[in-house]
Every structure is written in C-alpha cells, then in structure tokens.
Amino acid sequence: MSTNTPLPDLSPAVCARLREAFLRAAYDADGVVAALGGAAHSALGRGEPEPARRASLDAGDLGTFIRLFLLGLTEPEKSVETAFAPLSAEAAVAAGVLKAGPDGFQAALDIRPHGDEEGSWWVVSDLDADMLGHTVPEDHVLGVGHASLSLIRATSRRPVGSLLDVGTGNGVQALHATRHAQRVTATDVSARALALAAGTFRLNELDVELVRGEWFAPVARRRFDQVVCNPPFVVGPPRVDYTYRDSGLAGDDASALVVRQLPGFLNDGGVGQLLASWLHTGREDWADRVARWLPAETDAWFVQRDVADPGLYVGTWLRDEGIDPRSPEGRAKAAAWLDWFTENDVRGIGFGFVTLRRAAGKTPTVVCEDLRQAYDDPLGPEAANWLDRVEWLRAHGDELLDVAFRVPVTVLLERVDSPGPEGWETTVRRLHRTDGPGWQHEVDELATRLLAGCQGALALEDLIELLAAAQGLEPGELAAAALPVVRELVRHGMLVPAGPH
Known part of the structure; x- marks a missing residue:
C-alpha cells in the first residue's frame, strides 16, 4: 500500500503567504466557530457537514477556507484566488496545497485550525479516507485525532529547557510543547510526516528542530528534560499497513521499546509521557507485564484507561483503515489478526498513559492502576503532581x-x-x-x-x-x-x- 505521491513543497515562502491569507480571513479556531455558529460547528463535529456549508456561504474568504479544508468541497477559481492572495492558486497547486479540477480547486492537504487556552495554530496533515474517497496510503499523515488530543491533555506543561517529540506526525505535540519548552526537537521515520510537520511549524512561525529516523536513533547520545511520544501502538501480528499506527513489531513490543529506551534519553529528574498499549494474557497480570519493561532507577505511573475485547479491537482498526469487516478483505485480515491473538493467549488489549521519570540513585516507585471512569480535568497536571507526591514520600518515608x-x-x-x-x-x-x-x-x-x-x-x-x-x-x-x-x-x-x- 505504498504511495508515489510527491512530497508537498511547503517552503518558507509558500507558508508565509499562506499564513498571511489565513490571518486576513481570520481562519483560526475562534474565527471558524464565530462564522459557523455553535449549532453548525457542533454538527460538523458529528460528521454532519451541511449546516456548516450553509453557514459558510456568508463568511467571505473564511468561508472559502472552511469549504475547502473542513468540508472537502470544490471552490471556483475566482474565490480561491481572492482567498489565497498573496499566494496564487497556481502556486498553491504547485506546492501541493490544492489540486485543480474541471470545476475549480479542491484541497490536496488538510490544513485546519487547532487551538488551546492561549491561542490558535494551523496543523497540516493528509486528507482522510472520507475526503479522498478511498483508503489512505501507507505513509498517510494523520490529523489531530482522539489519541493525539488525549496525549496533549495528559502531558505536563511545567516549564522545561528541552523537549523531544518522538514520532511527531503532523507536529501537534511539538506545537503544544513550544508553550512550555525553550527548545523542541521532533523526530519521525516518515519523510512525508517530516515534510508536513515542517509546514505546520513554518505556518506558525515556530522554530522546531526536525530530524529523521526510527525511534530514538536520530537523537543518540542526547538527553532532554522532557520526552513525549505517541507511538504506533496498535498491537497484533508484526506488519506495517500504516506507518502512523503500525510499528512492524509483534504484539505490544512497540510500547515496550519506548518504555525501555525513553528514560535513557532523559536528564536526571526528566519526565517522559506517552500513550501505550499492552496485552492482557492468561499467563500474567498486565501490571506485572508492563513493570518488566522498565529500566532501573525509573519512577513509573501506568494508567489504564480502557481494555478492549480482541474482536472489538480488530473491527475498530479495520474500520480505521476504511475496510469493511464484512468484506472478503476484512474477513481475511480479521481472521489472521484473531488467529495471532489466539496463538498468544490474548484475552484483552489495555490502553492508557505512561508517565516516567529518571530517578538516578534512588529507589524507584512503580504504580500500575486502572482509571477507567470518566473525568473532565486534564491528566497532565495530575501526572506532574503525582511525581511531586512520589518524591515527597520518598524523602519522608521514615518520618x-x-x-x-x-x-x-x-x-x-x-x-x-x-x-x-x-x-x-x-x-x-x-x-x-x-x-x-x-x-x-x-x-x-x-x-x-x-x-x-x-x-x-x-x-x-x-x-x-x-x-x-x-x-x-x-x-x-x-x-x-x-x-x-x-x-x-x-x-x-x-x-x-x-x-x-
């Protein structure tokens, strides 16, 4: 399922002009909500685009961007030239931002606002299967999904000097990191992901170091104050259908690899935070399994947010790649996947957050616990406070x-x-x-x-x-x-x- 699609040319000049057009049109998180109104914006989030299309018709250039990038519609040349100025439609097509058709122009990339409490950015990613009308290619760069958002909320935002984002994808974790880290480095194995992440950072006028390579290899012999990672954590047979979710490692070995290696890239007292999956088997408790992944002198907090039935898990990820589980292809893939689970005595797949701290010279604290109830507050501040409390207990254990x-x-x-x-x-x-x-x-x-x-x-x-x-x-x-x-x-x-x- 490889692709020969050329990489977009999101050069500094292209991104500067695109940024100017977005700013002029108020194509940002608040601007989109204001233009659509609460009801239409909520409908769009539910996958119901028609109210948003209607609301966008009175929004001028902002409406053009909404219909192109958020709704996947075709826009006439005149509207595109007006909205994208000073970037011409021809230059936008040459850069891989737009594609020309007989009736006008369509988006060739997903570029959409993404905000936090302090402001708004733009995130560049690939069009999803619904926009493309077919399954996505192997090197597809995912947009800001639920997993990304959950890691954003689970990450500590205390000020640090240096931060590493492993497997940056579209760059959204690094975007948030620039709020609290003086220096941000981002890696990815995918050339396409790095090209789109570079576009994300240029659009937002942010200086982020980008390096290519697998896992921690691009930053060998370096250490950081904080590391975040949203790894390809899908578990099952060792295969790679999509680089954003599949590692090529069997079972939960991708999560194990990150947990084992990450502390070695932290400064003393540095913190790592990641999403991870782990197998529930009939041979051992999940907490014993993940605790074995840890290197020495590492505080660890494993928080299990969900446990999926193998059948449900396989069906969910088949639909993620646009495959109907009822189709011949879906049935064949499901059979191979479920056979692997049966052969390895997999009873369930756990998913959650891991917080690690390098604790050189100290007796580490390792806690694995369930947190499957619903809650509203972000977990990031709680993780930072948990580490504080662990350190306090370590210092006052006998008192x-x-x-x-x-x-x-x-x-x-x-x-x-x-x-x-x-x-x-x-x-x-x-x-x-x-x-x-x-x-x-x-x-x-x-x-x-x-x-x-x-x-x-x-x-x-x-x-x-x-x-x-x-x-x-x-x-x-x-x-x-x-x-x-x-x-x-x-x-x-x-x-x-x-x-x-």
Missing part, C-alpha cells in the same frame, strides 16, 4: 508518623447505608476526590475516624495513639495498618502534609 496531615476540601466521604436489624447500617465508606481524575478509595470505619482527625493540627502518630486508646487497640499495630493507606492517599492527593509537626 510519616511525625507529619501533620489534612484532608483537602475537594475530598468527600460518601456512605452507603443498607437496612439492617437495628435500622440503617453503613456498608460502604468511600473517599471521593472531586477534582482531577476523581480518585475513589473505599475505607473502613477506623480509617474514617483517623482521617477525621487529619486537620493539620496533630501529627499522625498522635492521632493514631488517641484512636488506639479509644478503641482499645495496640498503637504499633494500628500504625502498621494505617501507613500503607496513608501512602496511597498521599499519592492520590487525597491527604496532604500540613507542614512538619
């Missing part, structure tokens, strides 16, 4: 009894009462953190009473002694039972130090 803790106001205690012989009886006590990812912990009555005393006034040891005396328990035994619970609640931000006692 927790001397610390005065408090329960944040964002943590609530929920009770479930059931009718019993003497009236209502509490059967479940659950702590619920109402911000971040919404962590929940079930606790017993003793833990509930201990936490009620955590108001920042008394050290944990004093609270345990008071509770032990009230319950007729041995303080040492109660402390041994309480400390693991305290550590877990601290890691999840549900119990915070109020300062030394």
Whole structure:
C-alpha cells in the first residue's frame, strides 16, 4: 500500500503567504466557530457537514477556507484566488496545497485550525479516507485525532529547557510543547510526516528542530528534560499497513521499546509521557507485564484507561483503515489478526498513559492502576503532581508518623447505608476526590475516624495513639495498618502534609 505521491513543497515562502491569507480571513479556531455558529460547528463535529456549508456561504474568504479544508468541497477559481492572495492558486497547486479540477480547486492537504487556552495554530496533515474517497496510503499523515488530543491533555506543561517529540506526525505535540519548552526537537521515520510537520511549524512561525529516523536513533547520545511520544501502538501480528499506527513489531513490543529506551534519553529528574498499549494474557497480570519493561532507577505511573475485547479491537482498526469487516478483505485480515491473538493467549488489549521519570540513585516507585471512569480535568497536571507526591514520600518515608496531615476540601466521604436489624447500617465508606481524575478509595470505619482527625493540627502518630486508646487497640499495630493507606492517599492527593509537626 505504498504511495508515489510527491512530497508537498511547503517552503518558507509558500507558508508565509499562506499564513498571511489565513490571518486576513481570520481562519483560526475562534474565527471558524464565530462564522459557523455553535449549532453548525457542533454538527460538523458529528460528521454532519451541511449546516456548516450553509453557514459558510456568508463568511467571505473564511468561508472559502472552511469549504475547502473542513468540508472537502470544490471552490471556483475566482474565490480561491481572492482567498489565497498573496499566494496564487497556481502556486498553491504547485506546492501541493490544492489540486485543480474541471470545476475549480479542491484541497490536496488538510490544513485546519487547532487551538488551546492561549491561542490558535494551523496543523497540516493528509486528507482522510472520507475526503479522498478511498483508503489512505501507507505513509498517510494523520490529523489531530482522539489519541493525539488525549496525549496533549495528559502531558505536563511545567516549564522545561528541552523537549523531544518522538514520532511527531503532523507536529501537534511539538506545537503544544513550544508553550512550555525553550527548545523542541521532533523526530519521525516518515519523510512525508517530516515534510508536513515542517509546514505546520513554518505556518506558525515556530522554530522546531526536525530530524529523521526510527525511534530514538536520530537523537543518540542526547538527553532532554522532557520526552513525549505517541507511538504506533496498535498491537497484533508484526506488519506495517500504516506507518502512523503500525510499528512492524509483534504484539505490544512497540510500547515496550519506548518504555525501555525513553528514560535513557532523559536528564536526571526528566519526565517522559506517552500513550501505550499492552496485552492482557492468561499467563500474567498486565501490571506485572508492563513493570518488566522498565529500566532501573525509573519512577513509573501506568494508567489504564480502557481494555478492549480482541474482536472489538480488530473491527475498530479495520474500520480505521476504511475496510469493511464484512468484506472478503476484512474477513481475511480479521481472521489472521484473531488467529495471532489466539496463538498468544490474548484475552484483552489495555490502553492508557505512561508517565516516567529518571530517578538516578534512588529507589524507584512503580504504580500500575486502572482509571477507567470518566473525568473532565486534564491528566497532565495530575501526572506532574503525582511525581511531586512520589518524591515527597520518598524523602519522608521514615518520618510519616511525625507529619501533620489534612484532608483537602475537594475530598468527600460518601456512605452507603443498607437496612439492617437495628435500622440503617453503613456498608460502604468511600473517599471521593472531586477534582482531577476523581480518585475513589473505599475505607473502613477506623480509617474514617483517623482521617477525621487529619486537620493539620496533630501529627499522625498522635492521632493514631488517641484512636488506639479509644478503641482499645495496640498503637504499633494500628500504625502498621494505617501507613500503607496513608501512602496511597498521599499519592492520590487525597491527604496532604500540613507542614512538619
């Protein structure tokens, strides 16, 4: 499924003129929403383009860009020449931005606004299968999809000196990185991806170093303060149908490779964040599997967001490449894929986020946990705070009894009462953190009473002694039972130090 399509010529001169045209027309994230209106914009997001087409007819040059790049429609030469000025339609075709047809011009690339809280960029990618009318070629450069957006939200944005984006694709991770990193380097194995990413950066007047090569090879012997990676994490037989999703490695070996190698490219204390997939087999627990990938002296937080049934997984990715699972081709591919899963005893495919930190000379903390509930807050700030809390616990591991803790106001205690012989009886006590990812912990009555005393006034040891005396328990035994619970609640931000006692 290779392609002989020539690379676009997104030169600095072409991008400067295109940028001028976009700015003049207000072709940005806010401009598009304003032109279409909320209802039509929402309809477009649902895959219903007609309301957006109608709304765009009164939007002048902005409407032309919307119909070309967002709706995939043909525009007459006069409208194109007016909207793209000072870039001529002929120059846009020569650059690979547009293609000429008998009735006018169509988009040859997907160029669309992408914004954050601080402003708007343009992202250059390839047209998807719906726009092309056929399956995409092997070197297809994906647009900003759900996986990209989820990694953006899961990435820490604390200021850093240097950041590496491995497998940059259209460059969207690097775009966001320029907000908080002084220097950004992006790599990709695909020449086409690098050409489109270069266009993305030139359009946005950003200086990003681009280097070509597989995995970490282009930056051998270099280290960074932060590394982000959205790897080709689709699991299954070792094949490459599409470079944006298939690694050519079997099973979850692509995710394992990144987890094993990434910490070696971090400065001490540096942080890596990536999307990953892992196999659930009948031979081992998934947490044991991914923990084996880790190099020494690496803090790691594996957060499992979903587990897919093998049959559902295969059908989803067949549709991703535009193949009907009911077709002869779809049935043959599904059979080979499912045979591989059966041969390797695959019961499910886990997917989620991985946060890594190089912790040279320290005893690492490795935590694997499920986070499949829905939540609204981005995970990036939580990941950064999780690393802070891990470091605090490492520094105070032998002194927790001397610390005065408090329960944040964002943590609530929920009770479930059931009718019993003497009236209502509490059967479940659950702590619920109402911000971040919404962590929940079930606790017993003793833990509930201990936490009620955590108001920042008394050290944990004093609270345990008071509770032990009230319950007729041995303080040492109660402390041994309480400390693991305290550590877990601290890691999840549900119990915070109020300062030394």
